[in-house]
Amino acid sequence: MELVKWPFLKQTWGIEFERSEGAYLYTKDGRKILDAAGGAIVSNIGYGREEVAEAVANALKSNTYVLPPFLTPERETLLDELREYWLPPHLTRIHLSSGGSEANESAVKLAIQYQASRGKPEKNIILTRNLSYHGTTLNMSGISGHIARKRGLESYVPKPVSIETPYPLRCPIGSFHPDAKDYYLDDLRDTIKKIGANKIAALLMEPINGSSGGAISPPDGYWLEAQEILKENDILLIADEVMTGFGRVGSDFASNLYQLEPDILIAGKGMGGGYAAIGGTYSTDEIADSIEKAGYEVMFHTFAALPQSCAASCAVLKILREEKLCNRVEPLGNKIIERLTKKLGQHPHVAEIRGKGLLIGIEIVQNKSSLEPFPEEHKITGQVMQKGLEQGVFLYPGGTGEYRDIICIGPAFIIEDSEIDQIVEVAESSIKAVTEQY
Ligand SMILES: Cc1ncc(COP(=O)(O)O)c(C=O)c1O
Structure with missing residues (x-):
């Protein structure tokens, strides 16, 4: 054989x-x-880069494994780096994981738990977009708009509830149509109306599509208006910035390019620059406090926030910043x-x-x-x-x-x-x- x-x-x-x-x-x-x-x-x-390798080696020697909820110097310096230099100020809470899929799963859990904690357990649908990728777990495979990566799993994974991804080149009313923004905003409004805002927890989206769509940006002004529509309907905005985060699109986060204030933001890839398996789910005090008050758990992943991963990520982000x-x-x-x-x-x-x-x-x-x-x-x-x-x-x-x-x-x-x-x-x-x- x-x-x-x-x-x-x-x-x-x-x-x-x-x-x-x-x-x-x-x-x-x-x-x-x-x-x-x-x-x-x-x-x-x-x-x-030597500096990153050294930071990882030092962390491995001083703190090989410490349960994620405990603080260590490596965790603390990463948290400080993130808060001081990178995260939008309203995203005060940090949950770490081992990559983008896990970080997205955590975000969806937070959104559902938040709605439940407000006495709205029926608000449990996560809207996604028909062309999107959010990860390889069963739930992310299901709710992503990526057909090739769910072949053979269709009978098992959740069916996505989706809006159209604004795609100027392939807009159904005409390629690069001047009314493309309104067309896609109407689609968002109509979808919310059809399903019922009282049933929708959040929209999970990539502000600019990653490799699934190949860097598709929405028509000008789309995101700001979409954010307003979501707010009016009491629907959370979750920005998946696994590919776009930490400088990739010319700003710390793609959300900044569109003046978006996501309720939850997710990062992975560039957060560790390939030196560490690390992802982050960043959210507001309001979401965390509400979940805490309800007495729900936010469980850690065993390998989340490993001291060596935190040290690697921190060294990478420092290099980005200092150079x-x-x-x-x-x-x-x-x-x-x-x-x-x-x-x-x-x-x-x-x-x-x-x-x-x-x-x-x-x-x-x-x-x-x-x-x-x-x-x-x-x-x-x-x-x-x-x-x-x-x-x-x-x-x-x-x-x-x-x-x-x-x-x-x-x-x-x-x-x-x-x-x-x-x-x-x-x-x-x-x-x-x-x-x-x-
Ligand atoms: C936008 C986006 N979200 C999530 C993921 C999944 O991240 P990971 O492969 O680290 O689990 C990816 C990976 O390509 C991605 O591009």
């Missing part, structure tokens, strides 16, 4: 990486790959979009190049005027990724199966101008080579 070494299913990605440094991955067979996606859009300071790396994000992102647009803007199979900061998506289509995608079996993004790797650049395959053929670019904030050129050249030649076959 064939030994299936790694990963769980045989569809091996075929490369063994030996080490990583800066914005590069080094393969066992001696190749150097520019990581244009920071792993899974995780690495913001780049790989291999002012977030200031690089917007200009670097603009350069990438400009250069991609120059090379690929007129390409017959490129429908849109979009993004904010260093979260960028390229949407490939079979037919540019009808926006019809290539058949799913063509696995366009997988092919583009392979072509990119052959030329020394890792490009991230996005999409949900239903919405597909989206290439994501999200490098570390340390990349240089010549590396931007390399990313753009390889993205161009890979997309051309793959689409020319059809």
Whole structure:
């Protein structure tokens, strides 16, 4: 019998990486790959920083494991760092977990418990969006708008109750229609009316879609008005900033770009920059106090807030801050979009190049005027990724199966101008080579 070494299913990605440094991955067979996606859009300071490794080693020596609710120096310095420099001031309470899915689960639990604690247990529906990704647990698989990641689970996982994700390119009343904002706001209002505000606990949303949609921003003004509608209907706003948080979109959080004040905010990926498995669920005093008063538990995850994870996260956030790396994000992102647009803007199979900061998506289509995608079996993004790797650049395959053929670019904030050129050249030649076959 064939030994299936790694990963769980045989569809091996075929490369063994030996080490990583800066914005590069080094393969066992001696190749150097520019990581244009920071792993899974995780690495913001780049790989291999000594200071972070030292902080982790020190934490492991001084506090290997301490039950999450107890304070340790590593926890305390991370909490101070978060409160002093990063979190919106109204998000005073911090619950830590081991990643984005867990952090989202915690957020949903808090929202449901909060409503129950106010004597509203029937307010227990979490609205999500039809194109979205919130994680890989059963509940998150169910309520996310990501068809490919729930195949074979449909009979078991919860069915999503969703609104439409504002998607200017594919707005049903017309691509980039001037009334797109109102169309999507009407959809939110109508959905709330149909279900009943008294049954809805919260809207869980990504302010800018991550790789599921490939950096889709809503029409101007959408989020502020959507927030008002939610407030009027006594529905909480939960911002999933697992991909967008901690500088990725050119602001500490994407919520800041839209003047949003989410009741709960979730972070993961960039919070540890790949050096630690850590996620955070941040909420208001009001939510925490109400849950506490009702006598409900907020249970910890065994490996949440590990001292070494806190130390890693704190060191990463300090590097971001002290080296002012977030200031690089917007200009670097603009350069990438400009250069991609120059090379690929007129390409017959490129429908849109979009993004904010260093979260960028390229949407490939079979037919540019009808926006019809290539058949799913063509696995366009997988092919583009392979072509990119052959030329020394890792490009991230996005999409949900239903919405597909989206290439994501999200490098570390340390990349240089010549590396931007390399990313753009390889993205161009890979997309051309793959689409020319059809
Ligand atoms: C927006 C968003 N939410 C949640 C998750 C899940 O996070 P994790 O894979 O750390 O569980 C992801 C992961 O890609 C994500 O992009």
